[in-house]
Amino acid sequence: MQAPVSGRRKEPGRAGENDRIIRILLAAFALLAVVTTVSLGVDSGRGPIGDTGLVFYPPAAVGHAILAHYYGRPWARPVLVVTESILVPLQFVLSIPSNLPLLGMLLSGMIAVLLKPRFPQLSPRSRKLFLWLHVGLSVSWLGLSMAMLVLSLVGQFTDDRVLGHDAYRIMHLFDLVIVIPMVFLAIVSGLVVSLGTKWGLIRNKWVLTKLILSLAIPSVAGFQHHWISRLTERTADGATTDPGGLAPVLTLCMAGYAVILWTATALSVWKPWGKTRWGRRAIEARRGRPGGAAPSAGDTAALRAVAEGPAV
Template sequence: MTTATRTRPRAQVGRGTRRALLVAHIVASGAWIGIDVVLGVLVFTALSADPAAAALCLQVLPLLFWPVLIAGLVSLVTGIALGLGTRYGLLRYWWVAVKLVINLVLVVLVALVLRGGLDEAAVRGAAGGPDAVEGLDTLAFPPVVSITLLVTATVLAVVKPWGRIRRSA
């Protein structure tokens, strides 16, 4: 059996559709990074500012949940569509597979973990006082980790390292 007979024909998207998906993917990913930067600025400001400013920063945090989740989901959906509709595939190249895993992990963490932390921070901020930020230094990790992984995914998309994933026959 030759390679040509073993591979399924791939449904390729047209040039215009591919470009639209690529633009949406880049914009969503850029928005995601930007929202994470804002989240980081608010968290670090809350941890280092006077109690009144800290309380205000903490109360604003939950407003970022839906934008970051939507940006992550749009990035995920457009990335999957690009993978399925272009020559790169979802699991043909290591760099695409790693980007997919990064996106999936971050979206799941945002949906399942981040929301609770942001809501707790808002409650503490509303209560005010010098103890509002006590124990909330763990909120510094999500934006740092997310930005690091999203920049890594961006570098992977540009550099395209590691080549194809080998498939056993």
């Protein structure tokens, strides 16, 4: 059973500064949504995903402007927690025709972190289910990154015009049909496992590092998608065997993805570096006792279990 956090008090100055930052980020998102709407509106080749963004961003701009004005009201925080949690993965998908949603995804993620939402703990059965999903999806993501690296190398170095074009076509197909859903589901399942257990999202250095590494890939994916499309067009009809200077850039990007995902896998296995300052504060808050009473031996064992987290 989770101990109540009763000994922790908010510092007014810090809370006020946090609220100001959230208001600034909300206003920045509203402005970015307007810019994204204009950018998609003048792009004749935006496609169906771009059309979806063109419908989505105008009300998002108005909604975030309203939330920036009324933030601090009791209803604003829960609305923001739900909204930004949905917008982070949604904007990853919307970034296919334009890179601007990647910046919106970053702003939504920063707002979500500053809100410090609390989520109910998963039951043991649910934790195992989501952990199973997360491990399977993460391993699949790693496998896809290795396959994309091999295809990129083939496209860059082959002398066979048809083979080079087909390699980039397969990469384009993988990117749209398999990779994007896999990345989305792997990140979401990881968030559920982190937020629904004692590990938390920012309490342990290895979890926070893994989150940053995982979000770094979608942050570049919008550019990478356009690179693959250009290389597919450039090598169409066997017009040339030279994909140009963009090919090594794409290969380097795919190699970077593989290194990041192997690093994230190592972090999941070894769990290094201990607690962050937020994790240490949470432990100190749980150790607080009214009247300065010392914790019992049983309480000490329970606190040690909380500090170590559940075995994953």
